[in-house]
Amino acid sequence: MVKHIFYHFLETKEKEEENRRHGLQLGCSRCKLKEGNNRSPQFLHLFPWKIKKAISAQDLEHQIGLELSAKQVKEHLFIHWKDEAKGRVINGEGIPIQILDLNTGTEYQVFFTKWPSSDLYLIVGSWFKDLVVNKNLSSIITIGLYWDKKSKTLRVSVLGSSFECWK
Structure with a gap:
């Protein structure tokens, strides 16, 4: 003041x-x-989605979870995690994390792990198919993800589609 x-x-x-x-x-x-008031205005996080992924119906048939690149994980998830959790994931051990689907308000307990043969990370659990199957996917959709520091959950939402997302 x-x-x-x-x-x-x-x-x-x-x-x-x-x-x-x-x-x-x-x-x-x-x-x-x-x-x-001499404080600068606070930035409103109106678009908090740090990671954006395009998903098609064909992706769902062949994947068991959501794949994230090493760059996405290191820049947007690992910076919020403790060293112990990071080390476990990097060594190929799956750790449980919470996901909150902001479209439905549903929470999921999933596992976050690293593919042993590549530099990709994987979020495994039923949430992935629920997220899109419940919306009658007819084309490619874009989902957004970000790590909420306060609740220590990964927040997910369907952001849109390239054509028609819902029938």
Whole structure:
């Protein structure tokens, strides 16, 4: 909080004559105190989706979960995790995480692991098919993901489709 004080040194003619009669010097006749906020405006996270993925119906038939690149995981997930959890995942051990589907409000307990033969990471669980099957997928959809630091959950939402997402 910043306080600004403004002094008004110009007196009215009557006040000036009265001060002369009493032998007073020119002084501050009025002060104005203005309080203001010196903090910069806070950024509103209106579009928090750090990771965006396009998914088609064919992807669902061949995948057991959602694949994420090493870059996506390191830049947007690992920065929020403890070293122990990161180490377990990198060594190929699956760790349980919570996912919250923001479209339905449904929470899922899933496993996050690394493919042993590649640099891809995988989120395994029934949430992946539920996310899209419940919406009668007819074309490619885009989902968004971000890690919520407060609740320590991965938040997911269907952001849109290339054509018609729902029948």
